[in-house]
Amino acid sequence: MAYKIIRSKRKTISLIINDTADLIVRAPMRITNEYVLELIVKKQKWILKKQREVLNRRKIKNQEFIDGEKFWYLGNNYELKRGEYQEITLDRYLFLPNKYTKKELKMLTQWYQKEALEIFFDRIRVYSEITGWKCNKLQLSNAKKQWGVCDNSNNIKLNWRLIMAPLTIIDYVVIHELAHTVEPNHSKRFWEKVAGIMPDYKIKRQWLKDNSKYLNIE
């Protein structure tokens, strides 16, 4: 494993993964190279995990909106195609008009939001019919970390970025928020209600935790 060592008058040794995913070791003068190597071997799992996180973050950032870049939609990965198109369309590729040069992010976000609203309305309707739980008003949210929220007037907000996730994951969030219209808190009764509609909801919840970093455009 490659690393760079920086020695100084400091008293403790620390391992740092910088934003290009390189391993930097900051160490006191007296520490031997053998000791450093031993520490790296011992901490290997942590180092690899941190490096992966940094690389994944880099992957979803700095999008250039050029041919071949990948975009998520309902759990599938689509390649971007630029060209003289009239509007954004999704088929075998995600077609992005050349006329949107310099406003790609804005136009693509608007497109995702329009798609999201249509699909979320539909899933709310489907699960309202199944459960009898009623949502007063559905809106999109632009929250950074929250997938959904239901207030005490039964207004539900769903994060538009969920449109990038598979439909079953959207359904989990829809069921979760609809269940809040009858059980406001995350009580045992609440989770029993969710499980009554979606017995494997825990797998969906874990999927969201593991994959949320991919569900974005920047």
Ligand SMILES: [Zn+2]
């Ligand atoms: Zn909740």
